[in-house]
Amino acid sequence: MTLTVQPHRESLGLKTGQLYIDGQWGPAKDGATWTHQHPATGEAVGDFAVAGVADVDSAVAAARRAFESGKWSNSRAGVRISVLHRYANLLREHADELRGLQALDNSVPVSFGSIYATSVGAAADVFDHHAGWVDKVGGQTLPPYQGGDHLAMSFREPIGVVAAILPWNAPFLLFAQKVAPALAAGCTIVLKPSEYATFSVLRMVELLIEAGLPEGTLNVVTGPGDPVGEALITHPDVDKVSFTGSRAIGKRIVEASAGTLKRVSLELGGKSPALVFADAPNIGLAAATVVGAVTMGLSGQACVANTRALVHRDVYDEFLAAAQGMAAGVTYGDPFDPGVISSPLINERQLERVLGYIERGKAEGARLVTGGERLGGELASGNFVGPTIFADVENSSTIAQEEIFGPVLAVVPFSDEDEAIRLANDTEYGLGAGLFTSDVQRAFRVSRRLRVGTIGINGFQIEPHLPFGGFKQSGLGREGGQSAFEAYTELKTVMMPLTDEMM
Ligand code: NAD
Secondary structure, three states: OOOOOHHHHHHHOOOOOOEEEOOEEEOOOOOOEEEEEOOOOOOEEEEEEOOOHHHHHHHHHHHHHHHHHOOOOOOOHHHHHHHHHHHHHHHHHOHHHHHHHHHHHOOOOHHHHOOHHHOHHHHHHHHHHHHOOOOOOOOOEEOOOOOOOEEEEEEEEEOOEEEEEOOOOOHHHHHHHHHHHHHHHOOEEEEEOOOOOOHHHHHHHHHHHHOOOOOOOEEEOOOOHHHHHHHHHOOOOOOEEEEEOOHHHHHHHHHHHOOOOOEEEEEOOOOOEEEEOOOOOOHHHHHHHHHHHHHOOOOOOOOOOOOEEEEEHHHHHHHHHHHHHHHHOOOOOOOOOOOOOOOOOOOHHHHHHHHHHHHHHHHOOOEEEEOOOEOOHHHOOOOOEOOEEEEOOOOOOHHHHOOOOOOEEEEEEEOOHHHHHHHHHOOOOOOEEEEEOOOHHHHHHHHHHOOOOEEEEOOOOOOOOOOEOOOHHHEEOOEOHHHHHHOOEEEEEEEEEOOHHHO
16 A cells, blocks of 8 residues: 555645745745655645745845834733733644644654644643743842942843744744744744745744734745745844754854854754663663654654663663664554654655664674664655664764764663763763663762753653753753743843932
8 A cells, every 4th residue: 555645635734835924925026936745655745935035035124124113022011921822722722733734744643743742732831831921031120239329220122033943853842942932022033944844834823823913023934944044044134043953054053143143042953862770760661761762753853862872781681672672663654643653754865864874883883783774665655764773882983973863773881870971971962861770869960960951860851941952062042941031032231320429
C-alpha cells in the first residue's frame, strides 16, 4: 500500500499562497510561491507565497506604523490580557485541526502532537502565562544614591519591531515562546515560519486575528531563509531578531545584527548528554527515556534531545540491551495513524546529512548496534531512517560532537563522576542535560558543574513558566517565564530633582 496524506489535505483545508501584511492577506508582490513536499510521502501538499524583499519592507513598515500608533503597545493592559487569554482558548478549541495541519507540514504524528511539550495545549498555556505579565513587570523606584530629594526610577518599555523566525520542528510551542512574550510586552512583530512548517503557523495566525489583535501588530512573511529571512535580519528598521534554529544561521544573525546593533535572542542546537550513573533508580527506564527522546516523536530532530548517552561502565551492557529493546518498538508511517509514533526526516537534504553522519560514525570506529539505514517498503518514498545506536563512541569523534538532528544516539562509557562531567562539558554546545541517579547530593553536585541551560534529574519536561535556553554555542538569552518577557523590553531610567536647590 502506498502512503498518502491527500485525504487529510482535502478535509483540513490549507491557507495557500498568502502573506499577511497590515491586516490583509495577499500574494507576494512578484507572485512567487513554494510547493511543500510531504516528508513521509513526497506528495505535493500545497503552495505558499515566497515573500520578496519588497514584501518584507512592507511588513516591517506595517509593524513600525502599528508600533508608533500605540494601538497595541500603548493599549490598556486589560485589552492585551484579554486578547492573549482569548487566543489561548481559541488554540485549545482548534487543537485537533492544528495537530492535523502540523502532520501535513512536518509529518510529526498526531500521537506525538498530543504530548504536552509540543502540543497546542502547551502553546496555549504559554499565552496564558504571558498574559499574566502584562500588568506585573515594571521597573523600580530607587532611593537616590547621593541622598537628597531626588526621584530615581526605571521603566520597562517594549523593544519595538521584532522579527520572529521559527524552525520547523515544534511550530506551536516555538510560535508561542516568541509571539506571546513579544505581544505581552507591547511589541509588534514580523513573523517568518519555517518553509517546512508553514500551514499550521498560518492557521495559528488566523486564530490570533480572530482573537482581536489590531491590524499591523503581527505580520507574516513566508518562504525560505534566502531571500525572506535574510531580508528580515538585515532590515534597518527591525529592532530585535528572535530566532530559533541552527547554530550556523544563529551566527549569521549575530553578524547581520551588527549594522544597526539589533537586539538578538537565539535558541540554537545542542549535543545534550544524558549521564547515566550506576546508581540510577532504573537503568531500563533511563535507557527508554533517552532512546525515546532520540527516536520517537521528532525522530531526534529535537534541539534538547539527549543524543549523547554517557553511561557508567558497571551498567553499560544493561543500558545498551534496554536501549536496543526500546529502539525496536518505534513505529513509522502515516502521521495520521494513531499507532505511528515517529517521523521521517524533514527533507532530502537532512536525510543525506544523517546518512552521512552514520557512515562517518562507522568510519571513525564506533560500534553500530542497531539501525543505520534508510527504511524501505511502503516507507521508501519518505525520508525515513530507523533508530540508530552507536556504542563505544569516542567523545571526541564527529558523531559525539556535532548536532546530527536525526535518530542517532552515541553511547560513551565512563568510569567515575569526574570523567562523566568532563565528557559532558566537552562540547561546543550547552543546551541541556539529563542525569540518572538515586543519589540526591550527586544530582545537585553534578548539576552545578554542568555548563548547560536546562537539566532534568531522572526526567525532563518543558514548562511555560521556566526559562529555557543554552550556554555556550547553544544560544543567547532565554525563552519562557519572566526572563522571556523582559527580553522584549528596554529599560529606561528617569530621574528628577524634587526641589529647585538640586537642579
Ligand atoms: P534552520 O536554521 O535551517 O532554519 C530556522 C529558520 O531560519 C527557518 O525559518 C529558516 O527559513 C530560517 N533561515 C534560514 N536561513 C536564514 C537566513 N540566512 N536568515 C534568516 N533566516 C534564515 O533550522 P531548522 O532546520 O528549521 O531547525 C533545526 C535547528 O533548530 C536545529 O539546530 C535545532 O537544534 C534548532 N532548534 C533549537 C531549539 C531551541 O529552543 N534551542 C528549538 C528547536 C530547534
